[in-house]
Amino acid sequence: MVVWRCYSLTRIREVEVRELPLLPLRGLLVFPNMVIHLDVGRDRSVNAIDEAMNGNREIFLVMQKDAQTDEPELDDLYETGTIAEIKQLLKLPGGTIRVLVEGITRAKIKRLLISEPVMRVEVEIAEEEPEKTLEIEALMRNLNGLFEQYVKMSKKIPPETVMAVVAIEEPGRLADIIASHLVLKLSDKQEILEAINVRDRLETIYRILANEMEILELERRISARVRRQMEKTQKEYY
Incomplete structure (x- = not known):
């Protein structure tokens, strides 16, 4: 592990580099602070799982650009992924392994170290801890309010989730937790994951969530219109 400091006029940011086994994901993305089962x-x-279990249980999760690629190489993967910790492991019939992982932090691939018999990469941790300015606080409040409306409209997320989300005080963690609960296109999720700057991440999620709200409202209107037409047709028929 290597650590160095990047200096700027506004902040000092430590950059940490790690060597980790890589697990490519098909049609799935894992955010930091997200807990999920993977087969x-x-x-x-x-x-890669075996190597991680023989070490400190850390593994680098990154999404494939094309889920249909059976044996992805480095060019078939996105650059930004998530360092995760393997919490549990269960061997299933047929040689499949089911693991429970928890996302820890964002990271970017710097270079490929080996590709066989396991893909191992050098990654640079890509997170920053900004000061909680008034602008960040305002963004968090706006995002919480919009997320609450989304939960009410979508009816796919338990209401108690809103209470847990509103209690989060760290802006970066808030953004990732909300993103992990949203039903979004994978390209939108990858865009959020690649937003290293926390303010940019909050704004990106707000923009994407606002667009999803508009779509949900249009779906509601279309559904109501079709239902009225069906009721009218039934009345005329009988």
Whole structure:
């Protein structure tokens, strides 16, 4: 592990580099602070799990650009992913492994170290801890309010989730927790993951969430209009 400091006029940021086994994800993205089960069956992926379990249980999770690629190489993967810790492991019939992982922090691939029998990469941790300015506080409040409206409209997220989210005080963690609960296109999720600057991340989620709210409202209006037309047709028929 290597640590150095980047100096700027506004802040001092430590940059940490780690060497980790890589697990490519198909059609799935894991955010920091997110806990999820993954079923692993490809040879190099199983080897990556084994290497992580023989070490400190940390593994680098990164999404494939094309979920149909069976044996992805470095160019087939996004650059930004999530360092995660393996919490539990269960071996299933047929050689598949089910692991419970918890996202820890964002990271970017710097270079490929080896590709066989496991993909191992050097990654640079890509997180920053900003000061909680009045602007950040305002963004957090606006995002919390919009998320509460989204939960009421979508009816896919338990209401108690809102209470847990509102209690979060760290802006970066708030952004990631909200993003992990949203039903979004994978490209939108990757955009959020790549937003290293926390203010940019909050603004990105707000923009994407506002767009989703507009779509939900249009869906509601279309559904209501179709229902009225069906009721009218039934009355005319009978």
